[in-house]
Amino acid sequence: MNTKIANNGDTALTFQKETVTAKIIAPSGEAVERNIEIRTNPITRRTSRIAFSRIAQSETGIEVIPPPPPDAEETSSCPFCRPQVMSKTPQFPPEFAPSGRLARGDSILFPNLFPYGSYSAVSLIDNNHFVEIGTASLSSYVNSFLNCDEYLRQVLAGDSQAIYMSITQNHLPSAGGSLLHPHLQVHADKVAANNHRFLQERATRYFAETRSYLFSDYLRYEKKDVARYIGQTGSW
Ligand SMILES: [Zn+2]
Structure with a gap:
């Protein structure tokens, strides 16, 4: 065709x-x-x-989900787990967010400690450290996305040139996620990505x-x- x-x-x-x-x-x-x-x-x-x-081809790994990663239980050393998330993650200046982070339901959003651009943040899905593929709740993603939406609107209100925006996720180490705890990466910049x-x-x-x-x-x-x-x- x-x-x-x-x-x-x-x-x-x-x-x-x-x-x-x-x-x-x-x-x-x-x-x-x-x-x-x-x-x-x-x-x-x-x-x-x-x-x-x-x-028609049968491949290993498509019938069952692989076992959880080794640090699936390691909540005490995870910087995104509570209560340490409040002391181990950065905060926004008070004029951007009076409480330092944006919160909606169990989702919180804060600046990326290792930013990729002018505006770079992390939006946690919720308080669960390990979420198996296909088991995340709808409300947790809704809250996380609404947090991203609020963040990006605020960024744009303060910097009208930061029009190139993205929300991405690498879930679990097999997808390149450096931290197991489910999170979205949120970016805005005046320089376009590829x-x-x-x-x-x-x-x-x-x-x-x-x-x-x-x-x-x-x-x-x-x-x-x-x-x-x-x-x-x-x-x-
Ligand atoms: Zn965690």
Whole structure:
């Protein structure tokens, strides 16, 4: 399939997918063909490969969750566990947050001790030191995200140039999380990170050549196409 919804050379929002075939002799001696679908992301032009035959492959580690990491019980040495979180983590100046940290429910947010940019904070999910994948409560994430929202709004109110924002998470050491205790990383800066800069350049080029907005066109296409559209919540 190859669908273009703006026909302006390099800037076109192109939806492509093509299938390639691998021919192999299976261990049984039978000659078989395996199809691989290659899809191109219309925004980034990056490709992903859907290897259908892997559906049938059994791999270790996909049926059961691996055992907890060794420090899953080490709450006394964790700087994010209570009560030491209040003495081992940094605080905001009083003019930013009178109590030093932002709190909502069991979630608290404070500056990152090792900042990555002008505004860099950590938002704890709640008081649980180890949360197994798939078991976090909805309310804990809601509170943590609302805390991030409040932080980023306050940052922007004080520095109108800090428009490049991100909220990210590395949960557990296997995902590169340096501390086991579940937390979000929140950033804002006047200097764009790679992905923000790439998307900004792409959107600017698209507008210059089509006089149309890249993400609005993309959303319009997805809503009409339905295949990947999940639904709407408020303005999202
Ligand atoms: Zn902890």
